Amino acid sequence: MTTRQKAYIALTLTSIIWGTSWIASKIGVQKVPGLEVASIRQLIAGVLLLVFFFAKGEKMPTWKEFKWLTMMAVLLFLSANGIATVALKYIPSGMGALISALYPLCVVIIEKIFYRNTKITLLTFTGLFLGIGGIAWVFYDNAFHNHAEGFGWGVFLSILAMLSWSIGTIVLSRTKIKMNPYYATGWQMFISSFILMSMLAVSGNAIPLSAVPAQTWGAIAYLVIMSNLLTFAAFIYTMKHLEPAIAALYAYINPIVAIFVGSLIMSEKITITIIAGSVITLIGVFLVNQSLRKQREILAQASDADAM
Numbered sequence: 001m002t003t004r005q006k007a008y009i010a011l012t013l014t015s016i017i018w019g020t021s022w023i024a025s026k027i028g029v030q031k032v033p034g035l036e037v038a039s040i041r042q043l044i045a046g047v048l049l050l051v052f053f054f055a056k057g058e059k060m061p062t063w064k065e066f067k068w069l070t071m072m073a074v075l076l077f078l079s080a081n082g083i084a085t086v087a088l089k090y091i092p093s094g095m096g097a098l099i100s101a102l103y104p105l106c107v108v109i110i111e112k113i114f115y116r117n118t119k120i121t122l123l124t125f126t127g128l129f130l131g132i133g134g135i136a137w138v139f140y141d142n143a144f145h146n147h148a149e150g151f152g153w154g155v156f157l158s159i160l161a162m163l164s165w166s167i168g169t170i171v172l173s174r175t176k177i178k179m180n181p182y183y184a185t186g187w188q189m190f191i192s193s194f195i196l197m198s199m200l201a202v203s204g205n206a207i208p209l210s211a212v213p214a215q216t217w218g219a220i221a222y223l224v225i226m227s228n229l230l231t232f233a234a235f236i237y238t239m240k241h242l243e244p245a246i247a248a249l250y251a252y253i254n255p256i257v258a259i260f261v262g263s264l265i266m267s268e269k270i271t272i273t274i275i276a277g278s279v280i281t282l283i284g285v286f287l288v289n290q291s292l293r294k295q296r297e298i299l300a301q302a303s304d305a306d307a308m
Helices: 003-028 034-055 063-087 093-100 103-115 122-145 151-174 181-203 214-241 250-265 272-307
Strands: none
Touching: 003 034, 003 063, 003 093, 003 214, 003 250, 034 063, 034 181, 034 214, 063 093, 063 151, 063 181, 093 122, 093 151, 093 250, 093 272, 103 122, 103 151, 103 272, 122 272, 181 214, 250 272
């Protein structure tokens, strides 16, 4: 088997496992508070990653690095991952995955408003229009068929989590801190777990670990082993051996996997409208990513020309 074939297998694993992780999270929060599920998951995964990198000789972060790690932990793993997990108590897993896929659209809008370094081309505008229109269509159909208490609250939390991830992505791309990104991820998970535990304690909703049901422990084990560790390694392998445009395809497959697996395992409502809206949304995200890629290529060519 060639390296490229292995990379495609890794891409397939990444797409499927990260898609099913939304269902695992949904199962986890059925009888346990979302904050508790997220804190346990991040603590275990963070410890495992840190132990691995310490064994490889990584040093403790400096105070400056630790402050940056804490900020990123809040944006990416507390606000984004933690809040997204809480939201799944109230909304279908597929919808949570679809909302999270909108983050490239938000990155474009935030960059345009605050940094003015992103051009809204016709391709970008078309992508934004389709992405927002598609998610609005899915939201309407879900709201029509979903009468669960707290549905609107779940949608709000999912959007908030997606916005936090978008801001975190921008901050991460502009940072001057030089750290092994995977070692840094371990620290961010570890730090966020303690903040999540503090929030859980304040909420008064925590349940004793002895009372956590087996299905929740099973979901957490799946999330840690399959999503945080195995898929993490598969994603790295994919990024190393496939073109960025191909490696990024997982982001469009994840929500589709979450929607269909959620309908099979969790009996979540799925209609033609939801399928059509999801496809339109993902096409919009794809177009926005394409427009950003073209802008980066133009800037790179201009920079090369100046260097000559």
